[in-house]
Amino acid sequence: MKKRMVIMLVAVAVLLGGIVGFNWFKGYMMRKYMASAPVPPATVSAMKAEYQDWQPQLSAVGTLRAVRGVDVTTEVAGLVRSINFKSGQDVKAGEVLAQLNADSDIAQLHALEAAADLAATVYERDKAQLAAEVISKAQVDTDAADLKTKRAQVAQQSALVEKKSIRAPFAGRVGITIVNPGQYLNAGDKLVTLQTIHPIYVDFNIPQQQLPQVALGQKVSLTTDAYKGVTFDGKVNAINPKVDPSTRNVQIEATIDNQKGQLLPGMFATVTVNSGQEQRYITLPRTALAYNPYGTTVFVLRPSEKKNEKGNPVLAAQQVFVTPGATRGDQVAIVKGIEPGEQIVTSGQLKLKNGTPVVINNSVEPLNNPNPTPQEQ
Numbered sequence: 001m002k003k004r005m006v007i008m009l010v011a012v013a014v015l016l017g018g019i020v021g022f023n024w025f026k027g028y029m030m031r032k033y034m035a036s037a038p039v040p041p042a043t044v045s046a047m048k049a050e051y052q053d054w055q056p057q058l059s060a061v062g063t064l065r066a067v068r069g070v071d072v073t074t075e076v077a078g079l080v081r082s083i084n085f086k087s088g089q090d091v092k093a094g095e096v097l098a099q100l101n102a103d104s105d106i107a108q109l110h111a112l113e114a115a116a117d118l119a120a121t122v123y124e125r126d127k128a129q130l131a132a133e134v135i136s137k138a139q140v141d142t143d144a145a146d147l148k149t150k151r152a153q154v155a156q157q158s159a160l161v162e163k164k165s166i167r168a169p170f171a172g173r174v175g176i177t178i179v180n181p182g183q184y185l186n187a188g189d190k191l192v193t194l195q196t197i198h199p200i201y202v203d204f205n206i207p208q209q210q211l212p213q214v215a216l217g218q219k220v221s222l223t224t225d226a227y228k229g230v231t232f233d234g235k236v237n238a239i240n241p242k243v244d245p246s247t248r249n250v251q252i253e254a255t256i257d258n259q260k261g262q263l264l265p266g267m268f269a270t271v272t273v274n275s276g277q278e279q280r281y282i283t284l285p286r287t288a289l290a291y292n293p294y295g296t297t298v299f300v301l302r303p304s305e306k307k308n309e310k311g312n313p314v315l316a317a318q319q320v321f322v323t324p325g326a327t328r329g330d331q332v333a334i335v336k337g338i339e340p341g342e343q344i345v346t347s348g349q350l351k352l353k354n355g356t357p358v359v360i361n362n363s364v365e366p367l368n369n370p371n372p373t374p375q376e377q
Helices: 003-036 105-130 136-161 208-213
Strands: 042-048 050-054 057-072 078-083 096-100 163-168 173-174 190-207 219-223 232-243 249-256 268-274 279-285 290-293 296-305 313-328 331-336 343-347 358-360
Touching: 003 057, 003 268, 096 190, 190 208, 190 268, 190 313, 219 249, 249 268, 279 313, 279 343, 313 358
Parallel strands: 042 358
Antiparallel strands: 042 343, 050 279, 057 190, 057 268, 078 096, 096 163, 173 190, 190 249, 219 232, 219 268, 232 249, 279 331, 290 296, 296 313, 296 343, 313 331
């Protein structure tokens, strides 16, 4: 019995040892095969790191405002006799926009002018009589005062007649009017809006910490979704001397050239202010950078010791730590870590590690626009 037991234990031990040995040998051979087998190259997109000019900029949202804008109203009540403009027309300063009925006022003016002429005649006659000592000086003084009163009444009535001619207070473009001849207007009723739109103002706000970067005369550029791809230039002409205590923002006013009249008051716009001197940075797309707790890295492509079928060195990925700087649109400036001319992986980093061979395929490249716009499909 004991002999059989020993034989059985020895047989089991040999069997288990064979199984363990076989598995170890299989793993060893697999590791050896994997180590000797070539690593398939990873397909990535890449670009050469190059210097680009960077103009430091501030960006803000603004609202367009007319240099001069007013709703033209009538100062006195009256019946509209004529409208002397067309909606949307450009008018000059002082041009008569509408004429109110002034017949009775003109007749009253003529009556007052006749009374003033009579008062002047009486005054001159009494002065001659005073020289002959026929009348008293008090009578002449009364005549002089009466003449001044009559002339003041003429001036007052003449001003009233003039108010019946509604004039443009400044040159600009009139809007759409719904007033028609024969309509009665009360004092203060709106006739039409008048706007001077060349040039045009844009008002925008910046945080107080950015105030030192803005100065009078600084160049600005403006874009609006009404004219995609069109940039309007201008300059800063006023900085509000007070900071808004609720937002800690400062209001800036810039003058924009609007010779073609494309920009209109009330439009929404994006304003960019050039601040500081132009800089040069190595620039990469944002997709080229990988962020982790240890820092920011990129993969640089460098020749390896391996050769391809054509005898050329195979490119391999090498992870490098970099120091990123300012950003603009899809781009980021690299302050330290790479040199110009090096090939940098811009997409496909997730399948890379140090030494991974790569194949470059730039048929599809990531966005690399300093001023991107929303893409709609």
